[in-house]
Amino acid sequence: MADWIEGRITGKRHWSQALYSLQIDAPLPSFRAGQYIKVALDLDGERVGRPYSLVNAPHESPLEIYFNEIPEGPLTPKLSDLEVGDRVWVSAKASGVFTMDNVVSRRHLWMLATGTALGVYLSMLKTMEPWERFERIILVHGARNTGELAYGETIAELQAAHEESFTFITALTRDSSETALQGRITNLLENGVLEDTAGAKITADDSHLMLCGNSEMIKDVRAWLEAHGLHRHRRLEPGHYTTEQYH
Ligand SMILES: Cc1cc2nc3c(=O)[nH]c(=O)nc-3n(C[C@H](O)[C@H](O)[C@H](O)COP(=O)(O)OP(=O)(O)OC[C@H]3O[C@@H](n4cnc5c(N)ncnc54)[C@H](O)[C@@H]3O)c2cc1C
Incomplete structure (x- = not known):
């Protein structure tokens, strides 16, 4: 099971159509550019998480993800509803070898x-x-x-x-x-x-x-x-x- 840390939304950008970026303040350990984190919300008693590539460079904070809302998807319609100050779960470390x-x-x-x-x-x-x-x-x-x-x-x-x-x-x-x-x-x-x-x-x-x-x-x-x-x-x-x- 993934280990989770708590994050807080510090910025949100709605680019156009169904495209969003979220900035998240969370104490993620150092990562390699190109890696992804899992972002999750507790929905109907279940933690629903999906992987998202980090857009920010390792030397930059807050964390940033960029995604499109998939209307039939379980997570993205809820992610796009988040506002500054809301809490999300973030995987305790970044993963991936696309670096x-x-x-x-x-x-x-x-x-x-x-x-x-x-x-x-x-x-x-x-x-x-x-x-x-x-x-x-x-x-x-x-x-x-x-x-x-x-x-x-x-x-x-x-x-x-x-x-x-x-x-x-x-x-x-x-x-x-x-x-x-x-x-x-x-x-x-x-x-x-x-x-x-x-x-x-x-x-x-x-x-x-x-x-x-x-x-x-x-x-x-x-x-x-x-x-x-x-x-x-x-x-x-x-x-x-x-x-x-x-x-
Ligand atoms: C390693 C990795 C990194 C990822 N990084 C990102 C990222 O940075 N940004 C991002 O938007 N997505 C990314 N994804 C996809 C993301 O994890 C979710 O699948 C997506 O955001 C939809 O989540 P959902 O729960 O709403 O729907 P899901 O149940 O996950 O998917 C619902 C449907 O949408 C399709 N779908 C999934 N992602 C997309 C997409 N990006 N565009 C169009 N259709 C899609 C799926 O094939 C499926 O048919 C990544 C996936 C992986 C494996």
């Missing part, structure tokens, strides 16, 4: 996210390690529409701090915008548009990729990578990509 510890240093680091998976990369990119280990970092955010493109201020700060080495690309599936690509990440990979836009090729020699978000994107991108000679990274068998599946 820079399992990334092989090469020239280019590609970070591919669908939906709320953007948050996990912000935690990593607010630390120095990825910038010290890679010549270029290409963050790709796939979303349905412009309303789902959150954390614009944080991304603008990263762009200002790492002008030479950072490329941020958005891809929309159900909307269009002058600044975003149109289509699913997988299609943009298959038709070469993603690499052209980034001005970089995905190759076994040059690239490590991190894939985070929905299972369909991960499955399809993995198939493309394997067909191009890039293999899953394992601790004892260094490879080219690492994954974290949210749903």
Whole structure:
């Protein structure tokens, strides 16, 4: 059974539609950027917890999670009702191996996210390690529409701090915008548009990729990578990509 510590909501942001961030003050021990915590509420006498990637970097407090409300889900409609001052349960430690510890240093680091998976990369990119280990970092955010493109201020700060080495690309599936690509990440990979836009090729020699978000994107991108000679990274068998599946 998980051990829980008590947290208190210190900030809430409703971005748009069903997207929320919550800031939580809780005495979590140190963690690695890219790890997740479980957040829980006691609902009808049962503690209901789900994993959420931390958006804050390890040196930042409070803790922050970014999620979308799933109307039929047991937890997220209740999480989105929380207000500053309310209490939540947080797992007593962070977990997960989707961190820079399992990334092989090469020239280019590609970070591919669908939906709320953007948050996990912000935690990593607010630390120095990825910038010290890679010549270029290409963050790709796939979303349905412009309303789902959150954390614009944080991304603008990263762009200002790492002008030479950072490329941020958005891809929309159900909307269009002058600044975003149109289509699913997988299609943009298959038709070469993603690499052209980034001005970089995905190759076994040059690239490590991190894939985070929905299972369909991960499955399809993995198939493309394997067909191009890039293999899953394992601790004892260094490879080219690492994954974290949210749903
Ligand atoms: C390691 C890990 C880290 C995670 N980190 C995050 C995070 O940072 N932010 C976040 O929003 N979610 C994250 N999730 C998913 C999260 O744990 C919950 O499943 C989600 O918030 C829905 O909770 P729920 O109890 O309302 O519904 P659930 O009963 O958990 O799910 C209901 C339905 O919604 C689908 N679903 C789950 N998550 C999503 C999603 N993000 N977008 C669309 N559909 C979804 C499920 O497949 C299921 O069909 C993570 C999952 C894992 C395994």
